[in-house]
Amino acid sequence: MLRDALLYDAAGRPIKQHHKVLSEDWDEIRAWSNEVYMPYHVAPTGKAAKPNSTMHSAQIGRIIVTRFGYGIPVDIKDWSQDAGNAVVLTTIGGNARHRIDRAQAADTGIGESFVVDCSRTDYHVDFDPDHLQLNLTIPHRVLEEICRDWFGFVPDDALWQCKTLIGGKNSSWLALMDYMARCIAEAPDRLARDRTGRHLEQTICIHLLNEWAARAGFDLENPRNGLAPRHVRLAEEFMRDHAANTPSMVEVAQAAGTSLRSLTLAFKQFRGYPPSQFLREQRLQGVRKALTATEGAGTVSQIANDWGFIHLGEFARLYKDRFGELPSRTLRG
Known part of the structure; x- marks a missing residue:
């Protein structure tokens, strides 16, 4: 069923699309993917430089579902954090290699999924020439809202920065993706706005959060998460907003x-x-985001200083311990 997801309705008729479903034009594909996903950088990695892309989409509540492939091997990186989206990529054709860090990668074959919150961390993926993905694009704010409603708190970056495999053959997650595709086939025009769509949105997000948290070693049911007092949450908000100014802990308090x-x-x-x-x-x-966004406009030392790191040797050690590479490597891309 997933191989044909978003193509036909329950009666076997093609599902009407509001955009082109085939394209060989990079600019056209980029404009479409910027609108549906978020801005990112894509480049061919094989001999073929011209794409042969297929694009289908549907909406379930606030989740965008897409069936998408470039038709040639590509490398994708520099996903926009400002767009505020998480993505779940389920491979329904070919193979994808998802970079976790410089030293680790996870391959997804048919029926396997990978989740990453592009609003909170970097993302780099390579697709082979036969790749085809069934993707979910979920606003981070929606995931936060559902966490608050169902678990009584919003997780910190221990969850959101975890990039991980989920699902797989015979998994409940893959069965849910199949159910989702069948719901789209039965009501392709209604799920964006009716109660069924919102209910399915919630079901998908709750299941995703549980799968994601289990692999991140994060306990969504731990009472201490929901009971964090207001001054802890206020301190976290203040530190997020003023991190570059390196406030003292007295100022935070x-x-x-x-x-x-x-x-x-x-x-x-x-x-x-x-x-x-x-x-x-x-x-x-903050440093990592600035390094990946810099195109010859700054140096490692300048960016580190902007974020309050004065001792560059100690900064480089902390950065490598956290991200598995030196900051100079991140800057070179």
Whole structure:
């Protein structure tokens, strides 16, 4: 069923699309993918430079579902974090290699899925010439909303920055994708706006979050996650917004309306690490985003200094420990 997902309705008629379904024009494909997914950089990796792309899409609530392939081997990277989307890519043809870091990659064959939150981390994937994907594009804010409604809290980056395989042959996730495709076939024009679509959106997101959290080693049912006091959440928000200014922990505590001692104890109790570790992670992520976005307009030392890292040797060690490569390697792409 998934191989033909989004192609035909339940009566066997082609599902009407609001865009072209075949294209050999890079600019045309780029404009479409920017609208449906988010901006990213794509380049051919084989002898064929001209794509032979197939594109079909549908909407389930706020989730965009796409059946998409370039028709040639391609390399895709530099997905826009500003677009605010997570993606789940299920391989229904060929093979995909998803980069977890410089040293690790995960291959997905037919029926296997890979999840990455492009709003919170970088992403790099290679597709072979026979690749075909059934993809979900889910706004990060939707995932946060469902976490808050169902689990009573919004997870931190321990979940969102985890890039991982999910599903696979005979899995409940793959069965859910098949059910989703059948729902689209039966009501291709209604699922974007009716209650059935919103219910299916919620089912998909809850199942995804549970699968994702299990592989990230993150317990969504742990009571301490939902009980984190307001001053912890305020401190996290303040550190996200002011990470480049490297506020002191005293300033963070003041912004959260509590004492440094109380804030430190609360972080250790409800997050399992001190607030300084949370701030360092935001700064490292800020540097990584700037390095991947820089095209000859900055150096490693300049960008590191912009994020408050003064001792470059110590910064390089922290960066390599966190991302598995030196910052100079990230800058070179």
